[in-house]
Amino acid sequence: MAQDVRKGFDEARGPAIDLHVEHTSFSVGGQAGHAVAVNGSIPGPLLRLQEGTDVRLAVHNMLGEDTSIHWHGLLLPFQLDGVPGVSFPGIKPGKTFVAEFPVRQSGTYWWHSHSGLQEQVGHYGPIVVDPAGGDSIEVTRDYVVVLSEFSPMHPHVIFDKLKKAEGYFNYQKRTWSDDYPLTDEERREWARMRMMPTDILDVTASTYTYLLNGHGPKDGLEYAFRPGERVRLRFINAGAMTFFNVRIPGLPMSVVHVDGQPVSPLEVDEFQIGPAETYDVVVEPGAIDAYTLVAEAMDRSGMGVATLASRPGARAAVPALRSPPILTMTDMGHGTMAHGGGAHAGHDMGGGNDTDTSGGMKMRDTSLLPPTVDAGVGMDMVAMNPVSGFDDPGLGLREVDHRVLTYADLKAAKRNKDPRRPSRRMEIHLTGNMERYMWSFDGKKFSAVADQPIRFAYNERVRVKLVNDTMMVHPIHLHGHFFELVNGAPEGHQPLKHTVAVQPGKSVEFDLTADEPGDWAFHCHLLYHMHAGMFQIVTVSTPSGDDA
């Protein structure tokens, strides 16, 4: 095999940046496999852009197959958004695509392939846009932390295994000898429902090595600091399938940006980051000479590790993996019961009727669904009482005894631009069948609705509710827009996001001002869920009322 590609990345500054996409190989922890790298490194180069300037990004396809780059979170004309079949035809082998546009925003974003499963094998990298007029967040050091995974298994093989054997990658299933806090009755109930309470992540450390800036846990990645300095860490989850729980034992983190957008600073000890999300935190290390940065996979099958080090080689203890979390009946959409005694238990989000969840679990009551949902073979569950998931810190964080972040805590630092109340509501159901590994919106794979996009009138303001009728958390991404989470934040300060995680059996609402005309991808950012059908097109008409 050719020499392994370099881990970590260079910085590429505008106004003109060339990106060369090539086949390569990658190895970590003694495992090697095929990879796709951009400019010879994994992750690919950090694009350091300047708000208010024009940038010209030239993508050169050196592969023998089509490729593409989606600039995740950047506001730009839809035809430059980089989704083959939606925004453009894709980049053929040997061809170059040029995306030239004004940079209208600042913050932490990222880029990745939207072709096939290339994103899994290294085709991703960070974007940092420096604000016009200087950054209001004053720090001494400014680091990017790209979280991702590597598998020696080809991504098409991973998907094939998921299709053919439910739980293929899960070695934390219920057994006669497990330690899960389940009664015999609960075990029988899960079996009766043909559901796995241990299905936390579809793909696990049984094949994945978790990477920080391309470095495995044993590669000794260090972020240098001197005591007393303020350090900004820009976390980007470029993982294909992994929710990470991020913490730096002994060091509180002040969350200052989410998905590139400023929020009122919030101090936490741990937060969950879903695929495609970004979180910027500020830390002030110094009490000790090294801190371990832990990005633990949500199922706790493995972790990515780096060190904040005040001198080269300084190390702190690496905490052991914690016990794997387990789904509860709440995750089947049975309302607010049984949070396992976590801090957020019993936080009634209002509107919840007193559903009897104690017995007679109806796990697939299709009469609860709106007529827009096709309750076919692709749906194995219907959430009975899908309460808001905003106050849920995510699996694995419900029971920890330190401060965790929830979406309910987020508040936009700046006043949002559109004060209008939405003129209409719409509801989209996240649907799936674990056994068949089918995933979709409203029970319909993209192939069934490819000619029926979700349509918005230009500048229309709509409240969108996403209802998760599955037992998995889905990070849902709308291209080309930021939407406001309807999370109870003070008026005008609903937090802006481009990707929202919808907890199992729960719902979220966001307000969208559809002010970016064109065709945009809308999909689950779990790569193999998208590959299985959880994809749609959103079309925003032009100001004149035409298609873009």
Place this chain on the structure above:
Amino acid sequence: MILFPIVMAGALAIQEHQDHDAHAGHAPVAEQPTPPTSHDHRPGTQMPVEDPPAAQAMDHGDMSHDVMDHATMGHEMSAEPPTEKPERDHGGHQQMNHDMHAALQGDAQEVDHAAMGHAMPNDDNIPLAGPPAAAGSGPARAAIAIWGEKAMREAREELIEDTDGGTHLLVMADRVELRTDGRHESHLWDVQGWYGGDIDKLWVKSEGEGEFGGSLESADVEARWSHAIAAFFDAQVGIRQDLTGPERTYLAVGILGLAPYEFEVDATAYLSTKGEITARLEAEVDQRVTQRLILQPRAEVRLSAQDVPELGIGSGLSVVEAGLRLRYELSREFAPYIGVAHEWRVGRTGDLARAGGEDSSVTRLVAGVRAWF
């Protein structure tokens, strides 16, 4: 558990660390040479942003995004659905009047979120509605206007194929085993496979057994079309060909799936070319002792609607098999096992067996392998 020994950073890692340390001081990446192929002269690649297509007539580039205030920009509300109730003064948010009836009557008052803490804002006065006429209709066409019908049609077709779950091929040896009842050694295979997508699959399966050194006792092969009919069940229809004994071909109609309590079931009725009706019901369930050690109880029942003397079958319940197999998954795909299986030939089928000088009840020790790819 993975151990994370504290590793001294190797030379490369130190290099990396220094790269990061010197983050701000990074020299920009040198311009890479353009590959031999020249730039693709697609319309969009050269599009000056100052001269955007109609879609971009609203020039965001001119605005400072941070201070953009839609309220003061006099946005045309042409996108509003014509049937919509007029929006009420959203500038002056009134304290929420907790009279839900008023809200339901369309008295669009803004909920005071702050006063309600983390309670969700009330949606009741926002109508659940489809898109207004101004949203347009039909397929997404925006990209076609820029990149052309043909290029986008091909890319769209590829996208649909790429987000549809694909077609897959499974080949599985569920049971391939050696068996002994203490006097005779025999072998058995129970293999199956499918090719297809989420809804429709072609299934092929074969079962057979025989003694070593002797002829096959039984063997058949089936081809079935399988169609998903419920979340956990497929309906199947196909043909079965017996490979031993008197010539028989059957029409097979069955149900295959996962029953409550995670029993894998396969129930099939057969109609032979001689008009005989028989049925097989199989059920098995995996009991995990550990993550890799799995105990699998398995039961099979055969039924017949009539006597078929030349096949040794009597009407009614004809054969009952019960087995217990303990396998160890060296990998998910490869698991050797040992077990015990008991077979009863009952009723008139038992009579026929005994009349032929065979035992109607046999216990066998089995050892085999379960494998798939």
